Amino acid sequence: MKRSLKLLSVASLLVLVAVASAFSHPRADGPQDFTLVNRIGTTIEEVYVSPSTEADWEDDVLGTDVLINGDSVEIIFEDRKKQKEWDLKVVTAAGKSWIWEELDLMTISEVTISLRNGKPYATTK
Numbered sequence: 001m002k003r004s005l006k007l008l009s010v011a012s013l014l015v016l017v018a019v020a021s022a023f024s025h026p027r028a029d030g031p032q033d034f035t036l037v038n039r040i041g042t043t044i045e046e047v048y049v050s051p052s053t054e055a056d057w058e059d060d061v062l063g064t065d066v067l068i069n070g071d072s073v074e075i076i077f078e079d080r081k082k083q084k085e086w087d088l089k090v091v092t093a094a095g096k097s098w099i100w101e102e103l104d105l106m107t108i109s110e111v112t113i114s115l116r117n118g119k120p121y122a123t124t125k
Contacts, residue, residue, distance in 0.1 A: 032086065032105035037072040037112040040098070046091035049075060051083040052102050066093070088113070088122075 038044050044067040048057040067073050067090075088100040090113065098120040103111060110125040 032077045032083070034075050034105055034108055035072050035110045036067070036075055036088075037110065038067045038069050038090075039112055039114040040090070040092070041069055041115065042096075043068050043093045044090045045093050046089075047073070047075070048089040049086055050089075052085040052087050053083070057089060 036047065045062070046060045047062045047067065048059075049061060050056065050058045061075055062073070065073075084104055084106045085102045086105045088103060088111065089097060091097045098113075098115070100111070100113060100120055100122045103122065103124070108124045112123045114121050114123070
């Protein structure tokens with residue numbers, strides 16, 4: 001009986017150590033993290049951010065969320081990719097899409113997207 005109780009205690013301790021270590025590591029956010037501000041005049045349903053050198057878009061970073069006109073969202077890169085220039089694509093609730101190309105996300109912390117005469121325009125900080 002004592003032996004099984006001791007094994008149970010060791011197993012419990014190992015589980016606690018594993019759980020604690022999983023939460024103790026800081027996130028490795030990438031240097032390309034930025035805030036996206038929607039000023040295009042309508043709700044955005046999809047946002048794609050991919051390296052400028054890639055032909056295909058990565059996954060929709062909004063997932064099931066939407067970005068209402070005037071609101072902002074933090075775009076967080078979970079790994080430290082070395083890519084400097086990124087393209088940004090948004091798709092509205094009406095299915096209209098616009099693309100902003102070659103954004104230097106190593107030096108940009110905020111991208112405000114808008115339309116001027118129906119063409120995509122970005123202001124950066």
